Amino acid sequence: MATGAREAAQARGKWLVSGPPILYLLVFFAAPTLIMAAASLRTPGEFGGLAPLVDEAGKLDLNFDSFARFFTEPVYLEVFVKSVIFATATTVLCLLIAYPLASVIATSPKRVRSLLLLLVILPFWSNFLIRIYAWMIILGPNAALARGVNGMLAWFGAGPVPLLFSSFAVLVCLVYVHLPFMVLPLYANLEKHDPALLDAAQDLGAHAWQRFWRITFPLSLPGVYAGAALVFIPALGIFAIPDLLGGPNDTLIGNLIKQQFLETRDWPFGSVLSIVLTVAALALAGLAAWFGQRATRARALVDA
Amino acid sequence: MRKRRITLAKVAAAFGYAFLYLPLVIVVVYSFNDSRLNAEWVGFTLNWYRTLFADDDMLVAARNSLVIGLCASAVSTVLGTMAGFAMHRWKTRVLPILVLTPIAIPEILVGVSLLIFFVLLNFTLGLVSVAIAHIAFCIGFVAIVVRARMAGMDESLTEAARDCGATPWQAFRYVTLPLIMPGVIAGALMAFTLSIDDFVITFFTAGAGTVTLPLQIYSMIKIAVTPEVNAVSTLLMLLTLLLIVIASRLSPSLLRSQESTP
Amino acid sequence: MPLLELRQVTRRFGDFTAVDHVDLAIDAGEFFTLLGPSGCGKTTLLRMIAGFEQPDEGQVLLDGVDLADSPPEARPVRTVFQSYALFPHMSVEGNVAFPLQMAKTPAREIPKRVAEALEDVRLTGFGRRYPHELSGGQRQRVAIARALVTHPTMLLLDEPLAALDAKLREEMQIELINLQKQAGITFVYVTHDQTEALALSHRIAVMNRGNVEQVDEPSKVYRFPKSRFVADFIGQCNLFSGTVAARDGGIVSIAVDALGTVRVATPSTIAPGTRASIALRPEQIRIGASQGDTASDNRFRGTVSDLLYMGDVTVYRVRTDGGAEVEALLANSQTGRAKFFEPGDAVEMDWPAAAGHFIED
Numbered sequence: 001m002a003t004g005a006r007e008a009a010q011a012r013g014k015w016l017v018s019g020p021p022i023l024y025l026l027v028f029f030a031a032p033t034l035i036m037a038a039a040s041l042r043t044p045g046e047f048g049g050l051a052p053l054v055d056e057a058g059k060l061d062l063n064f065d066s067f068a069r070f071f072t073e074p075v076y077l078e079v080f081v082k083s084v085i086f087a088t089a090t091t092v093l094c095l096l097i098a099y100p101l102a103s104v105i106a107t108s109p110k111r112v113r114s115l116l117l118l119l120v121i122l123p124f125w126s127n128f129l130i131r132i133y134a135w136m137i138i139l140g141p142n143a144a145l146a147r148g149v150n151g152m153l154a155w156f157g158a159g160p161v162p163l164l165f166s167s168f169a170v171l172v173c174l175v176y177v178h179l180p181f182m183v184l185p186l187y188a189n190l191e192k193h194d195p196a197l198l199d200a201a202q203d204l205g206a207h208a209w210q211r212f213w214r215i216t217f218p219l220s221l222p223g224v225y226a227g228a229a230l231v232f233i234p235a236l237g238i239f240a241i242p243d244l245l246g247g248p249n250d251t252l253i254g255n256l257i258k259q260q261f262l263e264t265r266d267w268p269f270g271s272v273l274s275i276v277l278t279v280a281a282l283a284l285a286g287l288a289a290w291f292g293q294r295a296t297r298a299r300a301l302v303d304a
Numbered sequence: 305m306r307k308r309r310i311t312l313a314k315v316a317a318a319f320g321y322a323f324l325y326l327p328l329v330i331v332v333v334y335s336f337n338d339s340r341l342n343a344e345w346v347g348f349t350l351n352w353y354r355t356l357f358a359d360d361d362m363l364v365a366a367r368n369s370l371v372i373g374l375c376a377s378a379v380s381t382v383l384g385t386m387a388g389f390a391m392h393r394w395k396t397r398v399l400p401i402l403v404l405t406p407i408a409i410p411e412i413l414v415g416v417s418l419l420i421f422f423v424l425l426n427f428t429l430g431l432v433s434v435a436i437a438h439i440a441f442c443i444g445f446v447a448i449v450v451r452a453r454m455a456g457m458d459e460s461l462t463e464a465a466r467d468c469g470a471t472p473w474q475a476f477r478y479v480t481l482p483l484i485m486p487g488v489i490a491g492a493l494m495a496f497t498l499s500i501d502d503f504v505i506t507f508f509t510a511g512a513g514t515v516t517l518p519l520q521i522y523s524m525i526k527i528a529v530t531p532e533v534n535a536v537s538t539l540l541m542l543l544t545l546l547l548i549v550i551a552s553r554l555s556p557s558l559l560r561s562q563e564s565t566p
Numbered sequence: 567m568p569l570l571e572l573r574q575v576t577r578r579f580g581d582f583t584a585v586d587h588v589d590l591a592i593d594a595g596e597f598f599t600l601l602g603p604s605g606c607g608k609t610t611l612l613r614m615i616a617g618f619e620q621p622d623e624g625q626v627l628l629d630g631v632d633l634a635d636s637p638p639e640a641r642p643v644r645t646v647f648q649s650y651a652l653f654p655h656m657s658v659e660g661n662v663a664f665p666l667q668m669a670k671t672p673a674r675e676i677p678k679r680v681a682e683a684l685e686d687v688r689l690t691g692f693g694r695r696y697p698h699e700l701s702g703g704q705r706q707r708v709a710i711a712r713a714l715v716t717h718p719t720m721l722l723l724d725e726p727l728a729a730l731d732a733k734l735r736e737e738m739q740i741e742l743i744n745l746q747k748q749a750g751i752t753f754v755y756v757t758h759d760q761t762e763a764l765a766l767s768h769r770i771a772v773m774n775r776g777n778v779e780q781v782d783e784p785s786k787v788y789r790f791p792k793s794r795f796v797a798d799f800i801g802q803c804n805l806f807s808g809t810v811a812a813r814d815g816g817i818v819s820i821a822v823d824a825l826g827t828v829r830v831a832t833p834s835t836i837a838p839g840t841r842a843s844i845a846l847r848p849e850q851i852r853i854g855a856s857q858g859d860t861a862s863d864n865r866f867r868g869t870v871s872d873l874l875y876m877g878d879v880t881v882y883r884v885r886t887d888g889g890a891e892v893e894a895l896l897a898n899s900q901t902g903r904a905k906f907f908e909p910g911d912a913v914e915m916d917w918p919a920a921a922g923h924f925i926e927d
Contacts, residue, residue, distance in 0.1 A: 005635045006620065013472055018390035018399055021383040021443055025402040028440045029414070032421035036413075039420055049423065097323065100316035118552060123324045125548045127501045129521045130537040134327030136529055137334065142343035179324065237410020240503060244525065254412050261416050261508065271420075274413055281409055463618050464651035466638040468712065469668035478664070482655045 040066055040271035048265025066268040070276065076256070080276060083253040086167075087235040090174040094182040094231045095224065097175065102186035102223075103216075106193070117187065124180040132244050135173045139163040139245070162247075169245040174235055181230035189223025190216075221295035229288035233281045253277055328541065335534035342529050352535040362536060365520035369500050372431060372516060376438035377496035383439065384446025384495070385488050389480075391447060392454035407444040414441060415508030422509065429511025437509040438499040445498060446491035449555050453487030454480075490555035493547045501544065567630055569594040569752055570615065570720065575624035577610050584610040586776035587624065592754060594719075597746050599755045601763040602773035603799065608756045611773075612722050615754065616645045628719070639668070643720040644713035648728055650705045652697040658684070658708050659693035665716045683715040686745070703734050710745065720752045727762065739765055760800045764788065772796045790923055797845035797925065802881070804851075804892055807843040807927065810836050817863075817919050820844060825890035829863045832924035843925040848895035850921035853882060853906075853913055863919035868892065870911045880906075884913055 041062045043051040051061050070076045105116045123131065138145055141162065150160040163169060193216065201211045239254030246252075253273060260270030334342045338349035356362060387403050390396060406414055418437050422429055461483070465475035481488075503518040510519060517540065524533050568591035577585040585607040592598045600608040613619040614626055617638035626633045633641060644665070652661050662680045671679065684690050687707035697705055706726060713721055723742075727735045743766060746753050757763055763770050764784040771781045772795075780792040791797035794805055808822035813836065819829050820842055830844045868886035877898070884892050894915055896906060907913060 006637060009637070014390070014394055017386050018394065018396060021387035021390070021447070022399060022402060024383055025406070025440065025443065028418070028421075028436055029406050030402065032417035033413075035424065036417040036420050097316075097320050100313045101320040104313050104317035118549070119321065120324065121552075122545060122548065123328060125497060125501070125544050126328060126541045127518060127521075127537065127544070128503050129518050129525070130331060130541065131327065133521070133525050133529075133533060133537065134331045136525060137330055137342040138327060140342065140529060142341055144344070176323065176327065179320075233408070234410055237412045239412055240507075240522075244522075254410070257412055257416060261419055267420060270416060274416055277410060278413055285408070458649055458651060460647045460649050460651040461653060463616075463638070464645070464647055464653070465664070466618075467616060467645045468665035469639045469716070470664075471637075471639055474668060479653055 036271045036274060039267050040275055042268045044266045044268050048267070050267055066266075066272040069269060070272050076273075079251055079256055080253055080280075082251075083236055084280070086171065086174060086252060087232050089171060090178055090235045091182075091228050091231045093171070093175045094179050095227065098179060098182035098186055098227065102183050103190050105183075105187050106190035107195075117184075120180050120183045120187075128177065128240070131177055132173055132241055135169060135176065135245060136164060139169050139172075164245065165247045167246065167250050170242050170250050173241045173245050174238065177238075177241070178231040178235055181234070182227035185226035185230065186220065186223040189220050189226075193219060218295075222292045225288045225292040225295060229285050232284055232288075236281055236284075237277050331534050332538045332541070334531055335538045337531060337534075340531065342531060342534065352531040355532050356535045356539075359532065361515065362517075362520055362532075365515045365517045368431060368515060369517040372435045372438060373496045373499040375435045376442055376499040377492050379435075380439045380442035380495045381446055381488060381492040384443040384491055385450050385484075387443055388447035388450025388454060388487075388491075389484075392451045403444045403447045406441045411441075411504040412508075415505040418505070419508045429509060430514045433509045433511070434506050434514065434516065435499075437505050438495075438502060441502075441505065442495035442498055445494050446488075449487045449491040449494065450484055453484045453555060457483055486554040490551040493551040493554075497544050497547050497551075500540070568592055569596075569629060570754070571625075571627040571630075572611075572615075573625045573627065575611070575614060575621045575626060577607075577614060577619055578622050583776050585614070585621075588776070588778050590771060590778060590781065592752060594752055595750055597743070597753045597755065597766060597768045599757060599763045599767035599770045600773055601757055601760060601770050601799075604758055605775075606773040607776040608758075608773050609724055612645075612724055612754065612756050615720075616643060616722050617641050642718050643722055644716070644718040645722045645724065646706075646709045646713050646726045648725045650697075650709040650729075652705055652708055652712075654697050656696075657693065658689065658695050658697070658700070661697070661708055662693075662712045662715050665712060669716055679715055683711040686714065686748075687711045702730050703738065706730065706738060714745075714749060714751070717749075718751065720754060723753060723755045725757055726755075727757075728759075735762075742766060764800070772799060774799070791845055791925065794843055794845070794925060794927070797843075797923070802848050802893060802895070804846040804848065805843055806846065806890075806922075807841065810838045810840050810842050812838055818842070818924060822890070824888045825866065825886055825892075826888055828922065829919045830922040830924045831919045834924055834926065836926060841927045843927055844922040845925055846917065846922045848881060848893045849879075849897075851892070851894040851915050851917050853884070853894040853896060853915050855907075855911070855913060862916040864922075865914065865916040866890075866892070867912070867914050870907045870909050870913055872909060873907070882907060882913070884915060886915075 039050060041064065042053070043061050043063065043065065045051045053061050055061060101120065105113060105120070108116055137143060140146065141164065146163045149163065153160060197215055197219075198211050201215050206214060237254050237257075238252065239258045242250045242252050242255055243258075253276070257270055257273045257277065260266045260273060330342075333345070335352055336348050336350070337345055338351065339346040384403075387399055391399050391403070414437070418433070418440075419429075421427075422433050427433060457480070461479055462475050465479040466472070470478065501518065503522060506516050506519060507522070510516065515523075517536065521533055521536065524530060570590075570592040572588055572590040575585055575588045576583065588607075588611060600611060602608045610619060614621050617633065617636060617640075620634070628641070628643070653664065656664065659677075659680055662683050663676050666676050666679055680693065681690070684693060687710050689704065689707050689711065692700070692704065692708075697708070700708065709726070710721075726742075727738055730738060739762065742753075755763075755766060764787075767784055769781060770784055770787050772779045772787060774795045780787060780796045782790075782792075787796065788800055791800065791803075794807075797803045797805060806820070806822040806825060806828055808820045808825075808828070810818055811821045811827060812819045816831050816833060817829050818832050818834065818836065819827050822828050822844070828844055836842060866886045866888075868884040870882050871885045871891075872883040874881040874883075879895050879897050882894050882896065884894060886892060892915060
């Protein structure tokens, strides 16, 4: 019969190794997240932050006022809906650009494949602000693009439009920043496809478009869903891009959150907005995982 | 017919690559442009780099970024290696959730929750709070790379080491660690890069007095477009490029590390 | 006292019982084999001896000492892994020296010991190479050298030849036998390959679904299987089952479905009416064209339905008049002919009562 001594030693080893990272993340990730969740039920303090937990009258400061504010004042729901629209548009555009990229990489000869893949990933690793800044240059009023576009508009008799500080600029940059997140999972999926399937389809009389639409695309759905989640979730919470490239009407939920914490200093309401963002992001991740799983199952049926 | 389809996809892919690189190329090219406006090519100059190295604010920011990057990557490499090891060895449930969520959710959430946390604890915002925040999200990236490396390792090697008389620590020290070392180094380089480049989380946790390179760039481009930003961007990109190319050589799975984040 | 003793050893993985109350005793100097199909628990049993798994119940005793509190590194046994598990970042010398370093052997002694170990496995001169520069057979030898260098009391081998091709496997089998004799170390050998087990072992434990079905010398396991499983797993075997019809001295008559009454010699005192089986090896059956009128214990008529030409022998599958399928085997050596019968030929089979082996169900 095994006595406890060895098992105890093994358990000790396990905690010695997994304990420090768990502890660190409990303190510096889980705890702050929970504190933020709790803050959403409090009243903002007179000079920012939170009001005392127990006021002079001995009343506990816990209420749903900030939640009520989000759901009753239409301006906030509008911003939320606008954020969802921007994130959705970003996801769709990323998919359209990423698909040919991923399929070309996946079907390229093995020796260049990792280079092509690295080329997609490198921009992701360059600084986020630099990538925004690049579009400030390209879309700037004095740059060739704006002058060309406005010259053409003038030729048609229309007035000039600003490219920078517009929803257009925000969307272009959102797509630009998130594109690698779509290419990677798509590539990982497409790489595994058996080329014999396409040969078989061709043999059975399917032409190019049918081969793509009936074979390749359905099989790639798990990759599509994974990519969609990886693009949609960060795009939903972005604040720097509308901050730097958007116009006055391009406030997204990320900007609202930043405002609440750094400008109006209304922590409870900022926390409510953060919770809304978290729930939306988690719901979407769950949905994508669920669809992905279904698609994977369907794929398994095809494989079998 | 099939040939044409491929050509079409290739043209689209070429546009995709152009879309990815043209903006970055423009930033680099204009850093050598002898004009204050980032509008058209006037002539070659190194003036913006001279301005950059004479800019005290920028140098302070660079030093802060370096200090934070080194601390954050050192600590997160140790903790991330432990996490990756534990995730592979014991298939724990809690750890992957704790490790992966910070990099899967929008960054702003990590930033603001830490801001509340530090302020409520009366913890002065500055270099230390930023480093703490960076470690929290770097752990996940290191852990993913290390776990991938562990997964590629023959399970029986550690058992063989134990069988040869090694204690669990000796088995790790002489067999597991040397074999996962490329992954650990790749993870460290990644963590350093992520820390140096991070804007969003730093933005919330730095407080008023502390500036890092991305924060400095932000406050500059918020006001106006100046080629000095192109110059610092170019240098920063060069550094990142170098680190990531080295890291991806060491750990090919790095190329896919982002997939496993959701 | 046996060198290694397992008492009621049990290991469960969730609902699945991998090893179920196993008792075994292995003597010093033995070449002992755990034989069974995949999933029978043989590897789990070996891993419990090595210390990688802990029994949920029961004891593992080495020289009478319970090993429950000894981690793998503290046990005087060494394992040769199926994948060899050579450390890829160490040279051959580094691999073989590793257990010596862990045992704190004085540094000046190590090169000599490593050289000796490499000599034993005929790999002198390969010390500077790395595992990826070696062939499968060479890696195998390095793994053995690494395991033997500290002179353990016992060597555990987990399907060590599974990754080698047939020719090399036979060579290595002979080498293993010699090594075992020369080193005088107890070998506990795990395999699913019955010919390998028969060729190498002093004793074999046949395992099935976590249980040891029989422990015996190879010839006994082959000739006198204790259960239907053992009879079926080791070699080719006809298994007839039916009801005991009569017992007359040392001969039991069994009414086998679709075949008829089969007589078998056994000391068993089984009561008529009980279910029982007879195991009959194909080579024990005499097969010929219908001609015999000599008396025989068992004689059946049938038609050849299939034949399998295997080179040295041909296996004939005969369908008897009652509808039973019987496999019989004829050696092709004597006549130079490839086969004696064609499918469709009428044949007669007979065998003495002593040829079959009686198994109580």
